[in-house]
Amino acid sequence: MDQRPVSEGGGTPNWHLSAPASGQAQGLVVSGFASLPTGRALFLELGWKGVKKKGGGAWVEALRKVAQVTDADGRDPRAVAMGFTWSGLQKMGLNANALASFDRPFQEGMFQEDRLRRLGDRRGEEWQGTVIPGGPKWSGNTPLDDAAVDDEARAFDDRQEIREQRIKTPVTVHAIVLLYCEHDEAAEAWCEEVSAALAPFEVTVSHHLPLDLRLDKQGIAREHFGFADGISQPIPFETGTVVYKDGTNVPKDYWNGVPLGEILMGHMNGHNEIAQGPVVAASAGNTDGLPDHPKGVGFKDLGLNGSYMVVRELKQDVYAFWQSMRVAAAHIRERDPEGSAHVTTTWMAERVVGRDTHGNLLCPLGTIPVENNDFGFWDNDRHGMGCPLGSHVRRANPRDGLAPTPADKQTLLDAANNHRILRRGRKYGKTISVPPTPDEVDRGLLFVCLNTDITRQFEFVQQTWILNPNFATLYDETDPLIGPKGTMTIPEDPLRRIIDVETFVQMAGGEYFFLPSIPALNYLGSL
Amino acid sequence: MRQTTLSVALEVKPESFDHLSGLLDALRDRRSPNPSGGTGPFADFLTTVPAVHFMSLSVFPGFDYDPLFVIEANFDGAPGPFWGQLETAIGPDLRSFLRCCKRPLDHTGDLFDAVTAPDSRAPIAPYLEARTLTPTVYHHGNRGMTRDRILAEGELFLGTRKELANANDGGPSPYRKLTPVEIHAKLRAALLPQFGWLAEKAPARIPFLQSVGDYARLAWFVLLVVFALSIPGLILKSQLAWQYYAGLCVALFALFTGILYKMGKPLPGTATPTRFSFLTFFLRHLLVPVVIAVAVYVAIAAFITAPVWSWIGHKPFWPAWWDMAIWAGWSGASIAVTVAGILVWLRWLERRDASQDAPPVDPKMLREMARREDWIPQNHMGSVVLIKPGVLRAILIRVGHHGLHLLLRAQKAARNGYLGSMRTIHFAHWARVNNDSRLMFFSNFDQTWESYLDDFIEKAHAGLTLAWSSGVGFPPTRFLVKDGASHGRQFKEWARHSMTVSRFWYSAYKDLTAEQVERNYRIALGLRKKQLSEKEAAAWINDL
Amino acid sequence: MNALTSRDVLRPGKKGLARWIEGRVFAAMPYAFAFFRRWKPVVKFGGMTLTSRYDDVKQVFATDPVFGAPYKPKLDVIMGGEPFFLGMADTPLYHRDTDAMRMVVLPKDLPELGRRAEAMAEAIVAAAPGRIEVVDTLVRRVTFSVLADYFGVPEPKGGDLRVWGTRLFEFQFADPKGDPALRADVDQIAPALRAHIDAEIAARKATPGRDDVLTRCLALQKKGVPGFSDVEIRTNLMGFIVGGPPQPPMVVPQAMEQLLRRPDALAGAQAAARAGEDDLLWGYVQEAMRFDPLAPGLPRNVLVDGVIARGTSHETPVQAGDTVLAAFASAMMDPRRVTDPARFDPHRPASNYIHFGYDLHQCFGRHINRATLHFMLKPLLKRANVRRAPGGAGRLVKNGPFAESLTVVFD
Structure with missing residues (x-):
């Protein structure tokens, strides 16, 4: 597996995760799947109304039957990565307390008014020039949270309520599935297979993008402007967890080394703390497969070896x-x-x-x-x-x-x-003449990109x-x-x-x- | 020029807390979200209050105390004229804010009544003056730069850009073939008609006398601290023969360092890697100053006490001076023991300090803050924390803050605006409020709140931990400077927890970061000179 | 001598030693004020209470229910008993009348007034062969011509508006002891001026004139807007003539004198005049006036018992019937609110100046002054090498509170 672009010959050996993390983390964490040059990004919308009390995750199981999510313990002929938006997890019926245990940016969504300003996408009422005309096509359409408006009644309160604006996109995305395979026809067929498997569960592909590495004659993956892409990635380290192929520990790289907790939850991060992840009460459903949370008594760690994935569709x-x-x-x-x-x-x-x-x-x-x-x-x-x-x-x-x-x-x-x-992007769309x-x-x-502390x-x-x-x-x-x-x-x-x-x-x-x-x-x- | 940083903290009637918040919001809304005046009735804030650089009005909600209304202001010159200007600008608003505050219980009560009575037309400034807090520590990122100078040099910078971009528009730029020295001369000639002040001599940013005062105050402070630390030695030496005294000192020092070695290790789970080492720091930065300070102390103490001793002991002056010098010298040697003893005491306290692993943060407050942040490249924060109890903490926070304050005025890097490796602060200060039981912090800084705190966590955690570790709930520290703020998220949550919404905040130059102010200053300084040497020009041209 | 036909704008002043002493007293006043500000901010002299600090002066001006304007009795003499807003408390009639006047004295007129003042001053300076007397030849002529023209009050036959207006002004504002000779003059001039304006109103009704304040008043009268009866129009126009044009010939030469005392300031003002930076030039003139304003202070009558500077260490009670002198000249020099007051700084914020009073009875003509005063000096300042005339003529001579003469020469 490698985390480097194919264009790099590279003298540094690649890093791997050791067991048990290798069997738990998704393959996308350790690899950009450079050996699988084509792929698809499927943006899923859960079609049912409201929140499902039961069976909200059944579609995930059905999906995994046709597209097994890849783990991090070795190369596979095809690869799959999968992520959920907060609104998706809510719709699937994840416990409200568990939903509240995620990182604040994830809970609020990328399209929270103030966040969009910080990201340079929107100021006040105006989408900025770095957004496609008319505003973005898709987002998680995260609902406004309790903090959006202070409508608590208090004696002696005569302030005007400031109501936060909810910024919505035409397409709602509840989950993303990234498919990687060797050639385009296979990808197309696979997509249809996935769509068919999801259809009975009212889950539809609301948006999709063909992903491509498209190496040139020199074997370099270039983005559309024509520049070699994917260069210079952080190299995680953690004694016993991040290893070379021969099992020896990856030392801290002087220039690019980052603690593993910068990429995977539940590990020590760069600020000397265990990277925080979501938790779920041990009593909330079938939590047997989840490890105990190190601090929350009676809670299971939903985050360990998971990560937050930032996705932005950037039109060039x-x-x-x-x-x-x-x-x-x-x-x-x-x-x-x-x-x-x-x-x-x-x-x-x-x-x-x-x-x-x-x-x-x-x-x-x-x-x-x-x-x-x-x-x-x-x-x-x-x-x-x-x-x-x-x-x-x-x-x-x-x-x-x-x-x-x-x-x-x-x-x-x-x-x-x-x-x-840790960047895992790929280009989409035809190469220009x-x-x-x-x-x-x-x-x-x-x-x-992957990170554990989005902010x-x-x-x-x-x-x-x-x-x-x-x-x-x-x-x-x-x-x-x-x-x-x-x-x-x-x-x-x-x-x-x-x-x-x-x-x-x-x-x-x-x-x-x-x-x-x-x-x-x-x-x-x-x- | 003298610059003032101050705050006025007033207790608010709890019943009027929400109303006051609303009034502050309304004041801000009349000015649009743009903190530099914008287009509303506040566009003239720049001209009506020309002294002010940054100003904020905020209310801290009450948890342990009643709410606190704070006016924070950073301006040129003395406070009196500033208050007069502010009253001209927003007098009626200020009066309505004060009416939401509690009548003070001290001698300013009558003044409060006069200012807040129904239909009162009494001037407000005297009351605000009477209630002004002096900061315990403050820091200025562009020390000595008046607001008008910052604005004028900002204009000049834009002028240079325009001239370089547009000279001989449509054809070859006349600047491209010149040497730096020639570019300087040509640019100066082109800008002089528009910026006549380039012909004038640049006013000194820190006048000579102010510098002398800065150094003298620091020296005086160090001598006082040395004296205070030597008191136990003075007493003991007066009672013991030198053999016993020396033996006792050595024994105590060995005992204390032994204890420190055991206690100095971090509590489980609180250690953070740091490049900061006490021993290197001591050897590199402290040893020489400490030796000099002790020597000077011994000499001065002997001079002061010698006449008394020569009178009591019927001795000539110089033998008396020598006796006294020996006494003070022995006590000087005991300072190491005293310091070790204090460190044992401190560490004993630190190991028992209750730190708050997950300070509660109100999501609604957080959102209100977010709503007001990141509109311009600068941001503002205000925070209040409880001060840890105990005699040692009370002394440390006073002595430590005063020492830090004097050091920031005298240290070369800090005089140039740097804290550690950062120059992102325009104005920041600490002050004690609520009868010295709480510590208030205000900062006007560049970039985002996250980057500001990350800077502290990553680049200046030792200094920050020193200044804030006296706050209740602060992440666990070691010897005042280690660990602490290195616990990134925990520290950030603690900081957010202590903060309030900056409801009204004004910046006189919203586009200019502290670094840019210095850059403009360097450009202007070069352009004021008629001619630059080749070396000067080569350095100067990098800023264009 | 007949006051109506007199050509002497100022009555003969004190002579010899008395004049010298008067001059010294005025010159010493800033030092006395500095002493009082520091040691006795509110001080009582006989029946009068002097306030010298910025805060207290502003408080006195702002608290009109306690500190009333003392102008009414003498205004009644001038106006023949008709009410003029300067003599009123904060009443509905006050607001009706000032609002009415704001309908005829319009902000849009200001640039034109400035242009006229500048043009006339330019003509006067151009006609002078390198030497000019500032008080009468320049400023008084410009002020009265431009403003009388603007208000629509022509020169009276056989009389001189400058004499009439200035004499009435002196009676109203600068005659605390009540000089009987002056009263005798006023008893002649006031009815004459009233009759003169009445006649003009009647004439205008017959043959409408061009657009000026009087024409606008008559137009509003026709529309039936309250506040524009013949008598009300006459009273307001009289108020303007008495209260307005006599003042610039005092303060503008005083400002010029202050500039002449400070070569740097004079050079700066000249540079601003030449560069056409009119706002900066105003900054210079306004700042120069701060060093020698219209008067040391303005009196106020205490209407009900009150307190000055309540809650401070110098809080002082005053009783109804007292007279308070709000020393705005001192207030503008108060280092507690004015940065480095001894320094000449043309860039001071507006709040440092109390030339036009404050709050209710703030000068009605302040906008006109703001638009014209600096233009009266601008043509002179544009000249090269402006300096004092040799000998005594080159120094400002005062006659009581009035500037009498100042001669400057230029190349």
Whole structure:
């Protein structure tokens, strides 16, 4: 199994989970299933009205008969991953107390008003430019919770009630099933099989996306803009649990090591605590397969070896991207005819990403090859003369680059590693023609990442790094690749250049999913 | 220029708590969610209250006490003019807020009556002045930068961008072929007509006398602490021959360190890895200052007491001075024993402190906070916690906070706005309220609340633990600085639990982070100079 | 001598030693105020209570039910017994009358008034050969011409509006002891001015004039809006003439004198004038006025027993019948509320200034002043090398509270 993109040759051996975690965690945790280049994302809607008191999980069992959810203990010919939204778990009849034990962001859903503002999707009444026109197509449509409005009656209360807005999407998603297999026809047939198995339970596929690795001739998986994807992942460590193939412990990787609790619930995380997961009362149904909760007496641990999966469907406008790069490069050449012979459209695009199209990191002199992920920014490129300060890769993982002095390098690297996510996304939609021409094809990235503390990991990365207008002492600019229209600074000796960038990536739907462990999945199936 | 950070904490009539919250919300709504004035009647806040940088109005709900209404303000100059300006801006609102508060029981009661009487037209400022709390610790991220200077230099920064982007629009940029020195000269010439103040000398951010005061106060404080710690030694040495005294000191020191070695280990399940080591910290940062402080103390103490001794003992001055110096010197040597003893006492308390593993957080409060956060790149938090009881804690919080305060004024990094490796705070302060039984904290910071607290957890947990570990329920600590805030989620929940909704919050420069203010400052400082050397220009141009 | 045909705007002032002493007393006042602010913020002299701190002065102005404006008796003499809003308490009639006047004195007129003041001042300065007298030649001429024209009150035949208005102003506001000679003048001038305005109203009814305040009043009278009877129109116009134009010739030359004392401030004001930064120029003029405002303070009559600065360490009771002097000149120099008051700072917030009083009887003409005062100086300030004329003429001479002359030269 591997967690690295196929495009990386990679000198570092891959990490694995040891038993019993390997039999409990879903395979998606340890692998992106690179050997299974095609796949489908099925977004399921539970069709019944209200909450099922009994039998709400029967469809899960039926589904697993045709698409067994893969565990983490070895390679399978086909692979399946599965997650649930909060609204899905509620509909399936999960105990209300158990529902209340999930992480706050998961309970509130990605489309809670304030969260959308923090994620840069919506401000007040307005969807932002980084969302498809008319608003996203799908979400969990999580209902408003008790905190949304303070309608408790109190003596001496004359305040006006502030009623929170419920933001709904046309399509409701209660669960997601990711299917991975070797070729497209098999995938199509498999999808039909799954749909047929679900139909009797009033479960429908409300939305689906064909997923694809689509390796090019050099064996590199590229996203639609043409850049090698899936580079630089965190490497978890935990003595006795995270091991190499030969059974020896994976040591803490200096540059990219994160405690396993950053990815799997129930393990020690980067903040010196056991990553919290949901719990369920031992008396609530058939909980025999679940381990006891370490602190809650009389409760079972529903979270151990599970994770939270962030999913965002990001539509890419490839033509606009390259067009914008062309305009920006032309503008630089116009303003600096003598010093800009090297400024081509591709050069421009590479500055926006921070790597060249093959994935090699840009440096002031030459590049750092894609296989090498053991580097910091401070020593190589403190001022961003090679890899611009505001480029996508620096924003997505600043490593030690935000340190104000050399003495702070270590602290800043450690701090940055407390905000890592394990990415499991794949692209969807047809590859655009070369050279790109405008077309109506829906293409993009199904962004999928795993983390245990959504606020501290995914949301932090999105808000404090990617969309932070003041990242790395820049001013009024955000991620040039996936952020809204704006500017980007390209440091250069002696004088920086500033280019205009457009919006190229738009969110078409998204939600937080619970990625249960196999025992937890069994329990949900027994509901 | 002098800058003031202060707060006014007033107990609220419990029956008026909700009403007051509503009034504050209404005040905020009249200004739209934008905390820098927006478009409503508060657009002129910038001109009517030109002194203010950041200001907040919030009410802490009552759990252990009645609710507390707090005005927090950070502004240029002395408090008097600020209060006058604020009263001009929102006088009638302030009066209606005060009417929701309890009549104070001290000498300010009559003033309260005068201000809150029906139809009262008495000025409010005197009452607010009389009720002002002095912070125990405060920190300024852009020390000495007046609001007008921050705004003017912000304009200048935008001016540089415009000039660089638009000079010879449509053709080659005239700046691209120049050296940094030439770019500086050309840019200065282009901007001077619009920014005439570039020709003026930059005012000093921290005037010389203020700096002298900062250092002198810290030195005086250190000497007092050394004296206090040496008192047991002074007494013992006066009663014992030096052999017995030395023997006792060594024996006690061995005993205390032995106990500390046993007790110093973390309680099961509370240890967190840290790079912070007492021994390295002591050897690297403390040993030399401590030795110097003790030596200076001995010399000064001898000078002060020598005349008395020479009079009593009928000795000439210098022999008397020498006797006294020996006495003080012996007591100085005992400081290590005293400190070890205090640490034993502290650790004994820490091992029995009740920490709160899961502080209750009201989801509704949390949502109300979330509703007001993250509209601009800056955010605000206010928190109140109970202070742990006991003599030692009472002394530590006073001495510790005062020392921290003086250190933040004198330490080079802190004077430059840094706390540890971060410069994300504009204004923050601590103050004790409710007859010193609670500790209040306010901060106006850059980025999000989560990133702010994560910064503390990941980059400055020792300092934060030191400042907050006196709070009831704080995660378990070791020797005041270890563990504690390193328990990330537990600490964050504890912090959220202690916080209240920042109902009204105003920022005078919403787009400017503390780092950006410094960046603008560096750019402006360069542009004020007629000519830069090559080296200066090379450093300066990185900020453009 | 006949007051009606007099051409002397100011009555002869004190001479010799008496004048010198008067000058010293005025010059010492800021120091006395500083002393009182620090040691005795509320101090009683005979029947008068002086308040010198910012807070207390504002409290006195704001608390009109206790501290009433003392203007009514003398207004009755001027207006022939007709009520004018300056003499009223916070009554419905007060609000009706001020609201009525806000229907005819409109914010949209202000820019034009500023332009007219500037144009006329420019003409006067242009006609002067490098030397100009600021009080009468420049400011008084501009003020009376522009404002009388705006109100719609022409020069009386055989008389001089500047003399009439200023004399009545002196009687109303600057005659605490009640000089019988002045009263004799007023008894001639007041009925004459009333008759003059009545005649103008009658004439306008016959042949309507162009758009000015009087024309607007008559239009509203036609519509039947209350507050616009002939007598009411006359009273208000008289109030404007008496209360308005006599003041700029006092404060504007005083401001100029303060600028001349501070070369940096003068240079700044000139730069603002030349650059056309009118708001900044206003900042300079307003700040200069703070160092020598219209008067040290304004009197108020205590109507019911009350307390000044209640709850503070200097709380002082006052009894009905007392007179309180709210020393706004001192308040604007109070370091407790005004940052670094001795520093000349053209960027101060508006709350630092109490030139126009505060609350109920805040100057009705403050917006007109805000729109015109700085324009009266602007053309002069634009000139190069503006400086004092040599000798005594180059210093501001005062006659009692009135500025009498100040001559400046320029290139």
